[in-house]
Amino acid sequence: MNTVTSTPTSTPSPSPAPTLVVLDMAGTTVADGGLVESAFSRAAQELGVEPGSADHAEKLDYVRATMGESKITVFRALFSTEETAQRGNSAFERAYAELVDGGQCEPLPGAEEAIRELRAQGRKVVLTTGFARTTQDAILDALGWQDIADLTLCPADAGRGRPHPDMVLTALLRTGTESVRHVAVAGDTAYDMLSGVRAGAAVVAGVTSGAHDEPRLRAAGATHVLGSVAELPALLGGS
Secondary structure, eight states: OOOOOOOOOOOOOOOOOOOEEEEEOBTTTBOOTTHHHHHHHHHHHHTTOOTTSHHHHHHHHHHHHTTTSOHHHHHHHHSSSHHHHHHHHHHHHHHHHHHHHTTOOOBOTTHHHHHHHHHHTTOEEEEEOSSOHHHHHHHHHHHTOTTSSSEEEOHHHHSSOTTSSHHHHHHHHHHTOSOGGGEEEEESSHHHHHHHHHHTOSEEEEETTSSOOHHHHHHTTOSEEESSGGGHHHHHHTO
């Protein structure tokens, strides 16, 4: 007589609580207020793209569609040579910094409080951007946020910008976080979501305070969609 031995099915263990939170800046924690579009228009004009022209409108549509991506990557897609792309990106960064220095920069409602609450919960917070380091520093200086996070990263610090996972993984390595299963990512664009998904983050939260709406964030892999980053501490608080 044959004896049938049943193997008990195991229940997957829940993901551990995130100990590292990687946050986007413009559109997620920092109000954009059209600054990216204004800076791009200034830079494009320096490259001979006339405001109001069909070429300008087409390029601006591309900038809107690729919000969250590394800005040099955007300029490479829009202009035919590396030299032109580099000139355009430098002009964009200068224009954006001038707008920030002119007072056109403020945190989104509840963002500063959310960052402080996340850190009070015992989590490390890293702020990331698609801008160059000089522009990121100008934003941090304008907001008085030099010490608000454990770490700040731009694409040059990690190798590649979004939608690649490099900045999330660099944040993990530099903060000594044990596993990608301990990481939460939040941002307002599909590129933020793709970056988090490709890095293997346990939580990839989209916020609708910036460039992209809920359907686009969901399509890019968002595990959660929030009205703003102010809701993130409560979402992670029970984990």
